[in-house]
Amino acid sequence: MQMFRAHWLAPWFNHPFLGCEITPDGLLLHLKKERHSLAWAKLTAPARLAQGRRLYRVRLYCAQGEIELGWLPEATAHALHSALNLAWFRFQATRVLPLAESCLAILERGYLRHSRWQHLQAETKKLAHLNWSNLTLPKGLSDREAAAFELMASLSRADEDWREQCCSDYCQQMLNDYADLFNSLEAHPLTQAQRLACVIDEDHNLVLAGAGCGKTSVMMARAAFLVASNQADPQELLLLAFGNEAANEMTQRLAHCVYTQEVQASTFHALGLMILRQVQDQAPILSPLAQQERSRLQAMAGWLAQLCAEDADYKQGLDTWLRQHRFQVLPQPDYLRVAREWAPIVAALKLNGEPDADDLTPELNAQLQLVLPLLHRYQQTLAEQEHIDFDDMIEQATELVRQGRFSPPWRYILVDEFQDISPPRAALLQALRDAAHELSLFCVGDDWQAIYRFSGADVGLTLNFAEHFGATRVTKLDKTFRFNNQIEQVASRFVQQNPEQLPKTLNTHHKSASPNVHVLPVAPNSQIDAISRLLAQIAGEGEAASCYLLARFRFTLPDEAQLSAWRKRFPNLALHTQTLHGAKGKEADHVILLGLSRGKYGFPPEQNTTALLDSLLASAETFPYAEERRLLYVGLTRARQQVFLLADQQIPSSFIKELTGGGYPGVSKWAR
Numbered sequence: 094m095q096m097f098r099a100h101w102l103a104p105w106f107n108h109p110f111l112g113c114e115i116t117p118d119g120l121l122l123h124l125k126k127e128r129h130s131l132a133w134a135k136l137t138a139p140a141r142l143a144q145g146r147r148l149y150r151v152r153l154y155c156a157q158g159e160i161e162l163g164w165l166p167e168a169t170a171h172a173l174h175s176a177l178n179l180a181w182f183r184f185q186a187t188r189v190l191p192l193a194e195s196c197l198a199i200l201e202r203g204y205l206r207h208s209r210w211q212h213l214q215a216e217t218k219k220l221a222h223l224n225w226s227n228l229t230l231p232k233g234l235s236d237r238e239a240a241a242f243e244l245m246a247s248l249s250r251a252d253e254d255w256r257e258q259c260c261s262d263y264c265q266q267m268l269n270d271y272a273d274l275f276n277s278l279e280a281h282p283l284t285q286a287q288r289l290a291c292v293i294d295e296d297h298n299l300v301l302a303g304a305g306c307g308k309t310s311v312m313m314a315r316a317a318f319l320v321a322s323n324q325a326d327p328q329e330l331l332l333l334a335f336g337n338e339a340a341n342e343m344t345q346r347l348a349h350c351v352y353t354q355e356v357q358a359s360t361f362h363a364l365g366l367m368i369l370r371q372v373q374d375q376a377p378i379l380s381p382l383a384q385q386e387r388s389r390l391q392a393m394a395g396w397l398a399q400l401c402a403e404d405a406d407y408k409q410g411l412d413t414w415l416r417q418h419r420f421q422v423l424p425q426p427d428y429l430r431v432a433r434e435w436a437p438i439v440a441a442l443k444l445n446g447e448p449d450a451d452d453l454t455p456e457l458n459a460q461l462q463l464v465l466p467l468l469h470r471y472q473q474t475l476a477e478q479e480h481i482d483f484d485d486m487i488e489q490a491t492e493l494v495r496q497g498r499f500s501p502p503w504r505y506i507l508v509d510e511f512q513d514i515s516p517p518r519a520a521l522l523q524a525l526r527d528a529a530h531e532l533s534l535f536c537v538g539d540d541w542q543a544i545y546r547f548s549g550a551d552v553g554l555t556l557n558f559a560e561h562f563g564a565t566r567v568t569k570l571d572k573t574f575r576f577n578n579q580i581e582q583v584a585s586r587f588v589q590q591n592p593e594q595l596p597k598t599l600n601t602h603h604k605s606a607s608p609n610v611h612v613l614p615v616a617p618n619s620q621i622d623a624i625s626r627l628l629a630q631i632a633g634e635g636e637a638a639s640c641y642l643l644a645r646f647r648f649t650l651p652d653e654a655q656l657s658a659w660r661k662r663f664p665n666l667a668l669h670t671q672t673l674h675g676a677k678g679k680e681a682d683h684v685i686l687l688g689l690s691r692g693k694y695g696f697p698p699e700q701n702t703t704a705l706l707d708s709l710l711a712s713a714e715t716f717p718y719a720e721e722r723r724l725l726y727v728g729l730t731r732a733r734q735q736v737f738l739l740a741d742q743q744i745p746s747s748f749i750k751e752l753t754g755g756g757y758p759g760v761s762k763w764a765r
């Protein structure tokens with residue numbers, strides 16, 4: 094070992110330090126009466142060189158304080174300082190190198206997500222004992238060692254702004270590298286805002302946008318981008334929709350793109366079933382009561398009849414309730430009708446549990462006592478037949494994922510129409526996210542289109558997304574491509590009458606100078622004629638066009654025979670009928686909305702039997718018919734060109750009165 098000696102006069106002046114050696118483990122100090130080892134780990138910073146009047150000092154920094162090696166001749170001091178620091182840095186490098194590699198690996202994963210940022214900070218903190226502001230790298234370190242120190246030094250200074258810059262650099266790079274992809278994925282190039290929504294890659298991503306802003310287009314494009322940029326294999330992506338039809342449409346759209354042909358689209362239910370099948374030896378059997386609404390309602394009607402036959406008190410209670418709500422009781426109640434009214438309450442009771450009796454009025458309590466036996470019989474039937482329903486499926490699947498019995502193969506889950514998610518489905522998503530490494534959620538939605546509260550959806554999960562899921566990047570799209578400014582003005586104004594709806598401004602790609610929402614007063618029983626005249630007029634324009642006939646209730650829609658007669662008569666029109674709920678996510682050139690009348694099955698349906706259901710559902714709304722209002726918004730915004738509202742001439746819906754009562758310059762009233 095080389096000995097670095099203090100000046101020979103040092104002992105004569107009673108200075109204890111005689112010299113030192115640098116060993117692989119640290120410094121060996123030769124003092125007047127002893128030798129002292131100082132391990133590298135005890136030194137918290139590089140040594141400093143200080144010049145005295147004639148001689149030099151090298152200062153060492155330990156946790157306990159400073160040590161000074163004095164009386165060093167100039168050449169010795171410089172040599173010791175260099176050798177000491179090189180050895181110290183090399184020793185530190187044994188810790189710094191693996192940490193730098195780990196941090197680099199995090200940074201190379203791409204977008205600096207919140208979870209990655211936290212990981213990075215935790216790694217950086219492991220070197221908190223080093224004072225990075227004083228670190229000047231010595232000559233002699235390898236390039237790799239020097240780079241590791243520089244990386245860790247800059248990470249020690251990194252703050253939120255630095256992270257933002259990293260995220261923004263990543264996005265910019267992706268936007269440049271995949272510009273051609275975004276130009277060519279759809280029939281039209283994606284807008285800048287849509288592209289950005291595709292590349293942002295936070296742990297949780299929420300794209301909020303009004304109708305027709307291309308949310309579904311963005312979801313498809315993001316899937317393609319993730320595969321094209323090698324960030325995910327197609328099998329690592331899962332796209333989720335609520336209904337079979339929407340999932341099938343997604344599958345078709347995915348199949349059209351070379352990158353996403355093997356990407357899986359599924360409903361939440363199919364996902365739940367798949368998880369159960371994969372984990373359990375015996376595949377669960379879905380009850381026909383769950384799968385067919387008609388069977389469920391008939392079973393409930395049967396249970397109502399049984400309950401009345403078996404229990405006089407029940408019968409009396411039911412008769413009283415029916416009379417209070419103007420149902421016919423004699424010769425016997427229409428049990429099927431009651432079942433139809435109460436089926437959503439049974440479902441909500443199953444989902445949310447029994448409410449606290451103190452929260453209900455005596456009248457609602459009485460109704461609850463009549464509905465609860467239906468839930469019990471339903472549950473009993475499922476248990477006896479060893480069947481499950483959709484709610485059981487989601488709940489059981491969530492539990493299996495939580496128990497670690499299902500390992501999600503996905504790294505990206507993308508959810509459409511997120512505003513309609515219910516708490517159990519959100520819990521399944523959370524369980525999947527927690528069970529997988531680095532699973533990122535991407536959800537698209539529009540709170541103005543939340544129309545499934547009645548079946549357990551909670552728009553609060555969208556409005557307070559980050560509270561429920563954690564670190565989230567929200568992107569907004571404000572340009573709608575489907576409908577023109579005239580339809581937009583009417584629809585946006587109409588939905589925003591409810592002050593609880595979040596304010597939004599939508600710009601439209603298409604402009605029109607004249608109104609495109611037309612109200613047509615129609616006499617009772619002449620709806621079919623009115624539709625025929627309208628279709629003749631649309632077909633007469635000569636162009637091939639698509640046309641949706643939409644209604645609040647399926648039974649108010651024209652039947653198949655009528656539809657095929659029209660299809661024959663107007664071959665240039667692609668005609669479809671759909672309920673307003675079923676039309677979500679769809680679009681057509683022209684929309685004809687039927688059944689805008691007052692009454693129990695009008696639009697909005699004026700039913701006074703929904704109070705119990707309302708008290709069981711999430712986030713009570715105070716604005717009258719808030720969800721029905723959003724439903725009309727959905728209907729209006731399905732049209733690319735024109736909307737025709739067929740209003741009952743004698744008892745027009747309150748929505749029609751509002752739309753024609755002034756304040757909506759985009760609405761025209763046709764006197765026909």
Ligand SMILES: Nc1ncnc2c1ncn2[C@@H]1O[C@H](COP(=O)(O)OP(=O)(O)OP(=O)(O)O)[C@@H](O)[C@H]1O
Pocket residue numbers: 281282283284287302303304305306307308309310311539542573574575677678679680730
């Ligand atoms: N950048 C674009 N340029 C032109 N047209 C676009 C663009 N992005 C989307 N579109 C078109 O706009 C229409 C609406 O798109 P999409 O269905 O994805 O919207 P959405 O936000 O999901 O609508 P909604 O919520 O009403 O279902 C589609 O016809 C789509 O092809």
